[in-house]
Amino acid sequence: MARPEHSVNIEEKLAKVTEYWSPKTILEVNGLEVKAVKVKGEFVWHSHPEGDELFVVISGELTIEIRDRESVRLGAGEMFVVPRDVEHKPFAAEECQVLIMDAAGVVNTGEAESDLTASEEWI
Amino acid sequence: MARPEHSVNIEEKLAKVTEYWSPKTILEVNGLEVKAVKVKGEFVWHSHPEGDELFVVISGELTIEIRDRESVRLGAGEMFVVPRDVEHKPFAAEECQVLIMDAAGVVNTGEAESDLTASEEWI
Numbered sequence: 001m002a003r004p005e006h007s008v009n010i011e012e013k014l015a016k017v018t019e020y021w022s023p024k025t026i027l028e029v030n031g032l033e034v035k036a037v038k039v040k041g042e043f044v045w046h047s048h049p050e051g052d053e054l055f056v057v058i059s060g061e062l063t064i065e066i067r068d069r070e071s072v073r074l075g076a077g078e079m080f081v082v083p084r085d086v087e088h089k090p091f092a093a094e095e096c097q098v099l100i101m102d103a104a105g106v107v108n109t110g111e112a113e114s115d116l117t118a119s120e121e122w123i
Numbered sequence: 124m125a126r127p128e129h130s131v132n133i134e135e136k137l138a139k140v141t142e143y144w145s146p147k148t149i150l151e152v153n154g155l156e157v158k159a160v161k162v163k164g165e166f167v168w169h170s171h172p173e174g175d176e177l178f179v180v181i182s183g184e185l186t187i188e189i190r191d192r193e194s195v196r197l198g199a200g201e202m203f204v205v206p207r208d209v210e211h212k213p214f215a216a217e218e219c220q221v222l223i224m225d226a227a228g229v230v231n232t233g234e235a236e237s238d239l240t241a242s243e244e245w246i
Binding site for chain 2: 006007008009010011027028029030032034051052053054072073074077078079080081101102103
């Protein structure tokens with residue numbers, strides 16, 4: 001959980017991510033963590049009681065379905081905040097590279113434990 | 124201070140920034156703000172007692188001088204965290220586009236009020 005004292009290269013970190021839907025922590029700032037993740041296919045409906053979740057798409061296209069609201073489509077260079085407690089389900093037809101930012105210790109599947117639940121790991 | 128309910132395009136926001144060293148808020152997440160800023164030349168030495176400050180370089184090259192430490196050079200796609208209370212001075216020889224993330228309400232020049240001190244504004 002050491003905070004990097006050096007610069008963090010987003011592309012280099014994403015190159016180390018080998019598994020879909022398994023966010024790896026790359027940076028900590030003010031109690032929030034930035035995580036690099038590759039996604040493809042459909043995730044599970046879930047929400048995060050700990051706080052908001054920021055998505056930043058680096059490459060590809062990400063759709064975020066949101067309970068009782070319109071879905072959001074994000075291309076490279078686009079960001080979106082899923083507010084605390086709001087149920088959402090990410091989807092990507094093709095591989096998509098994303099940075100996520102949420103509170104330190106947040107679990108990727110939120111309250112919805114599944115085969116996709118990942119444990120925290122720094123890269 | 125409304126939180127955007129829609130996606131935020133980083134390039135579109137940066138295109139609206141017309142003044143150097145004048146960060147404009149584009150997104151709020153968990154009490155932190157993401158700000159778009161264009162920089163060129165030398166800023167002032169300052170620090171932020173409110174918390175850490177994250178720099179993400181979108182284009183160009185940014186040097187961050189840090190008191191009593193080695194300077195950090197960031198290219199496009201590189202990130203760096205200046206910890207709370209650590210004195211720093213950003214510099215860019217040529218125009219550089221940056222996203223900054225810090226606590227809501229943080230002043231760009233920290234404790235060092237100067238001609239470069241900017242007031243908070245959303246774009």
